[in-house]
Amino acid sequence: MLKGFAKYIRPHRGLFFLDLFCALLVGVADEFMPMMVRQMINTYVPDQNWQMMVRICIALAAIYLVKLGLNLIINYWGHIFGIRLQADMRRDLFAHIETLPVSYFDTHKTGAIMSRITNDLQEISEMAHHGPENIFTSAVMLVLSAILLARINAELTIIVYCTLPLAVLFVMLIRGRQLHAFEMNRIKIGEINADVETSVAGIRVTKAYSGIDKELKKFNHANGEYQASASKAYKYLALFNSGMIFFTDLMYVVVIIVGGMFFFQGKINSGDFVAYLLYISMFLTPIKKLVDTFEQIVQGATGYKRFNELMHVPGEQDDDGASDAGCLAGDIAFNDVSFHYGEKGEDEDDEKEQVISHLDLHIKKGETVALVGPSGGGKSTICNLIPRFYEIDGGSITIDGRDIRTMTRESLRRNIGIVAQDVFLFNGTIAENIAYGTDHAGMNDVILAAKKAKIHDYIVSLPNGYETNVGERGLRLSGGQRQRISIARVFLKNPQILILDEATSALDNATEMQIQTSLDELSEGRTVLVVAHRLSTIRNANEIAVLTSQGIQERGTSQQLLEQKGIYWHLYQYQFAK
Ligand SMILES: Nc1ncnc2c1ncn2[C@@H]1O[C@H](COP(=O)(O)OP(=O)(O)OP(=O)(O)O)[C@@H](O)[C@H]1O
Ligand SMILES: [Mg+2]
Structure with missing residues (x-):
């Protein structure tokens, strides 16, 4: 996983290391102040060495000025690094999403995909620079302050550090629950997003069916759940933050008591005492920072996990040895084709689920074949199989005698024009x-x-x-x-191959007739698969196949089918005999 991530960092490693280097220096810069104050109290104040005091203050101001510059770099260029990283990942993710098969989008919510590409990537990029920055600064501050404190008085340092495991224990106890609560929060927010998305997309239906109350109820439910989970998350947040503040306060108490005793016994002087107090806050800041960073890293890591998962959903990949289809003549044949929607593999022989079962169909080059039949019979499905929007379970589909799986999808689709039911x-x-x-x-x-x-x-x-x-x-x-x-x-x-899936169904009769002439013109010399409910539009087809859930029941020209007096004849009577 890290290796994959490193791939994204590599192009921007210059910025990354600049950011880290500056973070390191900021950690060092902070360590000077208590030492300087100690020096002042211990030496320059008693000596009334005004000159040195001024010098120290100037030095401190200079250090802080440098720190200002460093922080500017960290805050600006660190984020620029994050943004570039994010943009690269987003580019790859989007490119990958575009390659995913149509079936992926049948089963995945747009809202979820959206949050992958926005929230998750945002969190990953925040983690990618704040994580290392904070770990670096904190580590430097912790180690340096421990060394500096120990140099003043080792005993006192050990006593102060002894309170540390308590804080760590506390952090471990609460943090896990808090993270879990925030994770739940995110799931709930995702649900709210998905709700809003479908509601906005379906606003016309909602209004037409007076469904506002229903939508509100649905939304309020999701909103309420979010509220509940957020309340829980903030309970832990409150506990955690207050607890951390309490620990800081506690450490002051420890230093004041123990340090006071040491001071009493003459083991440390007043300068040391003050330095200790100052270092305590210096010491707790990195701990708090590390804890915050831990959260950020966990969030970023889960975000990256999801990014990775999505990136590893197999996209449409051309089969080994697939080559360009070139310019197809358009002789299409379905040979014993079976197909069902959903996961492949498990229940393949479950006949009930098969939308298409052992279908044979031949659309000769330059001819028009029409599919008619009841709704849900699988007409659109057949249309979708030719450009290979879905993978068939059995049999083969060939164009000009060549299995479409031996062609690159791009070149196959270049040869096909589709006018579908929903535009x-x-x-x-x-x-x-x-x-x-x-x-x-x-x-x-x-x-x-x-x-x-x-x-x-x-x-x-x-x-x-x-x-x-x-x-x-x-x-x-x-x-x-x-x-x-x-x-x-x-x-x-x-294109050479035309698929017209109820292409004219949205048109009024007059326009339909007008367009029909154009479509007839277009169909001239091309291979056409046409699906139509209105039989008048397909009367001239070279072959008409009547497709029901039992497969193709009748086939022939309009004239032949009428003579058979079967399903087609019934449909025909129904439409024209009125
Ligand atoms: N994306 C999908 N995922 C799962 N099942 C689907 C999907 N699309 C269609 N189906 C199912 O496959 C069957 C055939 O659907 P299809 O759209 O091919 O019918 P159709 O003959 O075009 O119907 P209509 O005349 O209403 O357009 C239906 O039972 C439908 O529920
Ligand atoms: Mg259809």
Whole structure:
């Protein structure tokens, strides 16, 4: 784990060591003052050596001035180091998330992924520089003050240090519980985040179904749980902080009593006595710092553990020996394909879970095959298997006779254009959204694509035309407009293989017919898999497959299927006989 972490520190090691070096010097700088005061009380004051007193003060001021510079470096460049480290890790994490398979996002909450990329990384970077800084300063201060104190009077030093195990014991007793409580806190906050995220995303549904009370109840529950866990965490925090302050106070008492006795017996003089008192605070500061750092390190380490876990979720990796698919002609064949969603491996032979079972389907180059059938039959699933969004359990899918697993995903997907049931637009301009997925598309190409998708006229009617921002997820556009933009996207991409999963379902009849002509045009000479509920749009398909949960029940041209008087015929009667 450390090795992986060192990889991120290495590029910024200059800053890292500068930070550590300065922290070390700050630790040393603090040790001067009690010694100087001791010298003053013991020698210069009785001697009334005014000159030396002034000199000492000037020296002290100079030391503090240097310390100011050092602290500036630590606080500024230390954080810069942290930020750079964080940025590097975030870049890698984001890049990795982009490679994760679609199935990962089926089962992981966006909120959780968000907190990985923000909170966790923040904590890691804080740990990465404050940790070593504080450990260094504290260690230096502890060791130096112990040496300096022992040089004044070893006996007294040992007695003072004897109270230390008590403090350590106390720290160990409370700290664990406190950390646990804060960890719970974080989990609860994560739940609140996830709640807010889904509530905001689903605000329309909430309003439409008068679900505000329900959302409030859900949220208040999570909020209440957070409150409870936070209260517990702060109970330990209060105990801990107050306890630590009490220990400091206790040490003063010890020094005052024992030191007073030593002073009485003439074992130490007044200067030593004062130096002792001053060192006590110098001595407890690093302990408190170490304890705080311990917490930071634990948090950073758990953050890093989670970072590592996510980084080790296998991304989509091309199979060994996979090569570029090049320009595919588009002869697609499903050979005995079985598939089910979820974890692979355990219950593979559980037939109930299979969404697709031993499916054979051939979409010849340049032909159009339509899938029809009841909802949930697996039509969209089949569409998702061609660009390899999911891995099949058995059988094979080939394009031009070549197993798609022997192609790099990127090159495979380059050959495929998808217009899906649910359209996703990115926050950005209309032009950007149309050009998404096509490198080096000029404005003229974008306009041409928009014209083909019958959206150009609408776009130019907008005040900002193609530069209009579509809003988050394209929410500023109507469903049909979004759909047409996604169709324009495919027109621009101009792929050999087309997958139309209810591409026109969001459109009114008139527009659907208009776009249908464009889609027919686009389909010309390409291989098309089309899913449609409205049978009028697929009447001309070369083959129609009726897919139910039992698999493909009927296949043939529209004419042939009508003659069979089976499921297709029933669907047809239902839609047209009215
Ligand atoms: N991401 C997923 N994770 C788990 N199960 C899924 C997922 N997507 C779909 N399913 C399940 O797989 C089955 C087939 O779904 P699919 O979306 O392929 O149906 P469909 O034929 O396209 O239906 P529709 O006509 O309603 O679009 C359904 O039972 C569905 O619950
Ligand atoms: Mg579907």
